[in-house]
Amino acid sequence: MADGFEFPVDRTAVMLFARALLDIRPEFSDPDAAETKALGGIVVPPTFVQSSAHWQPDYGLDLTRPRKGPPPVRGGGGGGGGVGRGLHAEQHYEYHHPIHTGDTLTVTSRPGERWERQGRRGGKLLFSESITEYRNQDGVLCVTARSIGVQTERAVDQ
Amino acid sequence: MNLSVGDTHEAVVIEKVNRTHIVKYAGASGDFNPLHHDDPAAQSLGGYPSVFAHGMLSMGLTGRMLTDWLGAAALRKFGVRFTRQVWPGDTLTSKGEVTAVSEENGQKLATIKVVTVNQNGEAVVEGEAVAAIG
Numbered sequence: 422m423a424d425g426f427e428f429p430v431d432r433t434a435v436m437l438f439a440r441a442l443l444d445i446r447p448e449f450s451d452p453d454a455a456e457t458k459a460l461g462g463i464v465v466p467p468t469f470v471q472s473s474a475h476w477q478p479d480y481g482l483d484l485t486r487p488r489k490g491p492p493p494v495r496g497g498g499g500g501g502g503g504v505g506r507g508l509h510a511e512q513h514y515e516y517h518h519p520i521h522t523g524d525t526l527t528v529t530s531r532p533g534e535r536w537e538r539q540g541r542r543g544g545k546l547l548f549s550e551s552i553t554e555y556r557n558q559d560g561v562l563c564v565t566a567r568s569i570g571v572q573t574e575r576a577v578d579q
Numbered sequence: 580m581n582l583s584v585g586d587t588h589e590a591v592v593i594e595k596v597n598r599t600h601i602v603k604y605a606g607a608s609g610d611f612n613p614l615h616h617d618d619p620a621a622q623s624l625g626g627y628p629s630v631f632a633h634g635m636l637s638m639g640l641t642g643r644m645l646t647d648w649l650g651a652a653a654l655r656k657f658g659v660r661f662t663r664q665v666w667p668g669d670t671l672t673s674k675g676e677v678t679a680v681s682e683e684n685g686q687k688l689a690t691i692k693v694v695t696v697n698q699n700g701e702a703v704v705e706g707e708a709v710a711a712i713g
Contacts (some may be wrong), residue, residue, distance in 0.1 A: 434607075441600075441607035442639040443593060448651035460652050467642035467657050471635050474609030482612040509634040513658030567658075 425529035428473040428555070430465065432522040438469050452522075463522040467514060470555050470564050473528050510548060511569040518563045526555045526563065533567065540573060547572040580649065580712045582689045586677045588648040592640035592695065594670045596632055601667075604636040632665040637704045641695045644673035649710045655688065659706030663697070670698045675708070687713040 432450075439449035447454030448464050457463055474480045479493040520526065533550030540546040548571050555564040593600065602616050610633055613620035621627040638659050645654060665671065672695065679690040689712045695704040 438607040441604040441636070442643050444643045444646075446646065446651055456651070464652050466639065467646065467654050468635060468639040471610070471639075472608050480609065482610050485611065509661055511658070511660045512635065512638055513656070515656050516654050519652060
């Protein structure tokens with residue numbers, strides 16, 4: 422995904438994302454609220470950029486998405502987790518510049534480190550890191566995300 | 580906002596997680612991994628007893644505790660490790676504690692240790708945030 426893809430930040434998408442987090446702050450939905458105006462318009466919850474998955478052409482955790490051509494490799498998620506034995510181990514964000522509704526972000530990802538270690542109960546654990554940058558229509562870097570996924574040999578004990 | 584080392588904030592961020600909460604997050608985030616909404620798939624693909632919530636739902640709810648405490652646009656960094664799965668029926672409480680206050684280019688910053696626990700007091704998410712204050 423070296424060339425990246427476009428992620429338009431739509432007001433309805435931000436409202437739905439905030440609602441899924443049971444968040445009723447006006448800054449995430451109401452352009453007329455004084456709190457929102459103080460921030461120069463609607464902003465987004467801290468983990469909102471995760472919803473760029475909807476626009477990621479090769480996103481692997483939406484296997485019923487209609488598409489031309491063959492489906493992407495199953496489990497190739499941008500979130501770090503995966504289908505089956507894959508799990509999301511860590512997620513880190515750095516916020517450089519505000520994101521507002523109406524922005525069009527360009528999303529680029531690159532693989533980071535890979536390592537393995539022995540799990541306590543789940544056998545060998547394979548970790549892999551992915552780094553994603555979100556730049557707005559002016560080329561300004563808004564968010565850097567670092568996601569770490571882990572593949573286990575056996576189901577995780579509860 | 581004036582924060583000092585040792586200041587804390589705590590909030591119940593979700594009570595009795597149900598499958599509707601989980602599918603609502605799936606729809607909003609675009610993560611349609613069947614492990615999170617399809618019980619037979621969770622059992623056959625992953626060997627799990629049932630579906631479980633997205634880790635990112637727990638992180639998002641934890642983020643809500645932070646933005647409710649510090650403001651919608653205060654965060655400069657936010658990172659977590661997912662330490663335990665969240666199952667239908669779980670109730671989550673998020674806690675933040677200021678561990679350091681510093682200043683960078685004239686901006687006051689607070690470093691906050693973050694943990695979200697389930698109804699048994701077991702951590703599901705642990706991490707750290709940095710927020711602009713004042």
